[in-house]
Amino acid sequence: MQNQLIEPSLVDEIISKVSLAIGTEKVNLQEALGKTLAEDIHADRDFPPFNRVAMDGIGIHDSMLNPNGNTFLVEGVQAAGAPQLTLKENTNCIEVMTGSMLPEGANVVIPYEWTEKQGDKITVSDFKHAEFMTNIHQQGVDQKKGDVILSKGQQITSAEIGVLATVGYDQVEVIAAPKIAVIATGDELVAVNEVPKDYQIRMSNCYSLQATLKDNGCQSDIYHLVDEYDLLKTKIENLSNEYDILVFSGGVSKGKFDYLPKVFDELGIVKQFHGVKQRPGKPFWFGITKDEKAVFALPGNPVSTFLCSNRYLLPWLTHQLKNNQDNLPTKAYLDVDYSFKKPLTYFLQVKTYFDETGRLMAQPVTGGGSGDLSNLTSANAFLELPADQDNFEKGQQLPIWFYKK
Amino acid sequence: MQNQLIEPSLVDEIISKVSLAIGTEKVNLQEALGKTLAEDIHADRDFPPFNRVAMDGIGIHDSMLNPNGNTFLVEGVQAAGAPQLTLKENTNCIEVMTGSMLPEGANVVIPYEWTEKQGDKITVSDFKHAEFMTNIHQQGVDQKKGDVILSKGQQITSAEIGVLATVGYDQVEVIAAPKIAVIATGDELVAVNEVPKDYQIRMSNCYSLQATLKDNGCQSDIYHLVDEYDLLKTKIENLSNEYDILVFSGGVSKGKFDYLPKVFDELGIVKQFHGVKQRPGKPFWFGITKDEKAVFALPGNPVSTFLCSNRYLLPWLTHQLKNNQDNLPTKAYLDVDYSFKKPLTYFLQVKTYFDETGRLMAQPVTGGGSGDLSNLTSANAFLELPADQDNFEKGQQLPIWFYKK
Structure with missing residues (x-):
């Protein structure tokens, strides 16, 4: 069965319909950095408290x-x-x-x-x-006793830490971090500290995924599942009970051992789409469990996993956690002419800089395609070249997705 | 004795002459995020390793x-x-x-x-x-066995984590985090979980300082020293032996109990400057110990501490750790006319946004002055208005210092 490929914008729309079941937790002040407030914070006295x-x-x-x-x-x-x-x-x-x-x-x-x-x-x-x-x-010119000085939903940066200390919060109620499982699949994968045989490679996607999440305040646990149907089914069922979000890498192409879509189906994880009109990351699969949990199954090529996690998973997660970081530009100017002639959205690896007028410029950093993870280290963002255009001109303003901030 | 106030640019110049004694340490791959590589990383095989x-x-x-x-x-x-x-x-x-x-x-x-x-x-x-x-x-098109694929000095982001895993580094040599002591001074300070008497306030600067450092990958320990001359001297001597960097908050104004400059002098910590032609943060003191360690003594007003740490301490530390984050603009456009008529560099609190052409715009967020920490939570950066100008026009491009990224 041929899957209907969908546009990147539709991916956003579909994923955005899934709400993470958000809990709250009390953390110590010194652990609160980067979290999101789950309570309003009131001034316990006037500020200044005296003249x-x-x-x-x-x-x-x-x-x-x-x-x-x-x-x-x-x-x-x-x-x-x-x-x-x-x-x-x-x-x-x-x-x-x-x-x-x-x-x-x-x-x-x-x-x-x-x-x-x-x-x-x-x-x-x-x-x-x-x-x-x-x-x-003068007493009370900055705040009056009882004023709301920080609001529920506000992200806790160093400035908020100072305010929380000032008004006596040595503990604070924050949005609880979701439990995330990062799951590598594929028999070709060996552990990082092993020497791979000719036909093997080391696990790497799960670590870059974990780092991407950690960089955005979310812890995750790593698993490796081998391509064995029954085993996959049992393990995934357990993981979907234990975790709030499942993120897979690999196992969703059309290969004979790409069992995941079938396993998901049998476990009642309902497919929302399988395949996106994009390069890299075309075989991206996304579904929802019976308990309304999100299952991201990302293609296993390193750059595909990387693109899909930074372009789709992270913005969704950030939005869910109300953990908005809106200080980076969302668009950049292409600094050379560039062509991509396939009817797919192309996510071009770029190195950004600011020109003397302060405009964000994007310079293509082309490498070895979706397997070439090391090229990513020379770039810092993906520029989104829409499918309906083949030739992109120097100076065109296009959406940008940073993975190094 | 009146101190010679110096310009902010001279502060940068003086601080930049102090080199942090940088060590290296081996950390596990999953702890390496945000650190800086202290070794070149070579490909242990071709990439791809086979066709x-x-x-x-x-x-x-x-x-x-x-x-x-x-x-x-x-x-x-x-x-x-x-x-x-x-x-x-x-x-x-x-x-x-x-x-x-x-x-x-x-x-x-x-x-x-x-x-x-x-x-x-x-x-x-x-x-x-x-x-x-x-x-x-094809085998080897991305990298040949032996190629340097990541270089000493490179910052480890999620992309580098993936590369390190791929080539078998479950441990990696990185720049060791410096040992930093954050020291609050002042008898008016009580702990966060205490209820202050009328004339007391809670410690807050040390927590916002610690958070600022943590956000940039540096751990620190917090101390509180009371304004007692002999005690200060003994404690500071011990701290200067134990730590690589000392950061004080408070105790450097002209007050009768602002003992720090005298204590520093007696301990052989050589003053480099005391007083900067700026608002906030004018009484900023900086010195160097006999072992060439940096001592930052920041004025105790919350906004002054915050400005000085983000404007001077952090850029120096980041540069020392080669931990460059160059994806944020360094200049922004003022979005209204603004006046500041004193012969001081003024660090204006601003909220930034990008206009439709992608230029970074800065909107003043004025609050209650250097005591008003909560105003900082509504802004996200300081715009640096130079001393030699009184009136700043809408559309003028000025240096910007982000504290929320």
Whole structure:
């Protein structure tokens, strides 16, 4: 039976209909980086929590801001981390440190740089337009107690880590990482630390897949299944119970030992498509289990696995985890003329750079085709050349998919 | 004593003169992601290692490519992962699977899609321009045995992980992560899980610093030192022996309890500068220990710590580790007019986006100044507005420093 090949855009549409069953979990603050918040975070006090001194200097009362300068008797020193002092006389001053509470009774801070000290007296000859609340970070101007300062669904980067610490979250509720199984198939595969026979190769796709997922905050476990029908069936049934997402590499071409589509069918994993009008990665298979779990069966050629995981699996997963990274451009300009004459979408390996006007340019890095994994290390993205066009001109803007960010 | 403030560009120049004493370490393949190769990686065999079948179909001899088609007796099936078969008669064929060895005697692969099977015979009515070596990925075209396929200094992303697995590296020599101590100072700081008194705040800078480093592949340990002169001296001496890099937050302003510069001096940590003509982060202190280790003492305001670590510490560290990430633009276009009238370089918090022509645009996100960490979560980068200009026009291209990538 010939499979109906579908367009890449339809692949996105079909996959996007599958929702990952998302759980949440509590993690320690120091483990939260890269995760997505599963709760709103509220300010537990005003920020700043008090009128905070913003410069090292002296705290005085604004009635003393004489245009001709003034001299103050030092009453004391207000340190950061010390209880609030009180300025007893408006004509006096208290030395104040950055980050300390503004002493009760003071309402202006004059930096040391404008002062001169003699004994226990400090003179300011020029107040330089200082006024009520100058050099004071006033209580509550940034946030009021109870304000939502981080929202559910927000990604936790280093800035959010700082905020979480500030408001007292040493643990935080985040979107739980899905359980992902990465499954290599094929009798030709041997372990990385083995010396392959002439006709064998080492397992590599499962490791690059695992790394792609890890780079995006998702752990995964690796399995290797040999091409034996009954064994495949039992193992895959178990894996589909145990994991949230199954990602296969190999076993979906038209070969005699490409049992996967049949096994999936018998296990009630319903095929959504088998075959995409693209190069590389044409034999890509995708299905849904009875429990609505996604099964990605990617073609086994290294570059095909790599393209399919970066072009389809990752954007879907990222979207599911609300783990949006939208700071990279989604389009780039081809920097030479390029032809691809087959009626397939071609994912061209490119090296990107920015020209002097800041436009993202894409330079083709052509290598040995879908088996040539090492060529991928010289490029950093795939440029998507649509099927309905044969000749692409220098300067044409096209969708781009980064795999090195 | 008044310190001589220096320009941001001079900061880069001074810091760049410090070389991190880089060691190497062997790590497991699955731990190597994000690290930098400390050895050249050679192909241990040709790639492909044999003439590899690129399509499921039949292997035949090119003398049989008759324009009128031909019919072949099937001699056998060549599976992937099985020893090489031999085609006994040029008039016969062997069924071949993607990834398998090309049978001895065959030199063309015809995909199943062009064939028809009847009993033990397979007919091809149209060879569609197939010729010698069509659909065969020839031995050694991608790499020859002994070729350097990954070079020392190259960053290990998911693509490199795949290559390393392919050539048998289950362990790999990488640049060792430096030992970094992140040290919070200040008596006003309490632990994240404590409820601060009125005049106290929770430690947060050390956590955002740690996260910034972690996001860039570097682990660090956190310490909190109170403002007690002798204690500071003993502890810092120990830390400077134990760690490769010391990063302080707080204690470098002009306050009475800002002991760090004096302690550093007594410990023989030679000041390179104290004070940068910038906002935020003006009191930034940097020095070098007797063992040529870098000591970054960052101002304690949350946004100041954050700016200084992302603008100076991180680019230096990344360069030292040869861990180049050059896929993000280094300049952006201001998307509104903006004024900053002080003779300081101003690091403006911005939210970036790409316009329809693909230019990176920067939109100011103004908040509560250097204490307002939560404003950072709404922006994703700092736009560097140079000191020698007061008014910046919409459309001006300026250096940009991302902290969310």
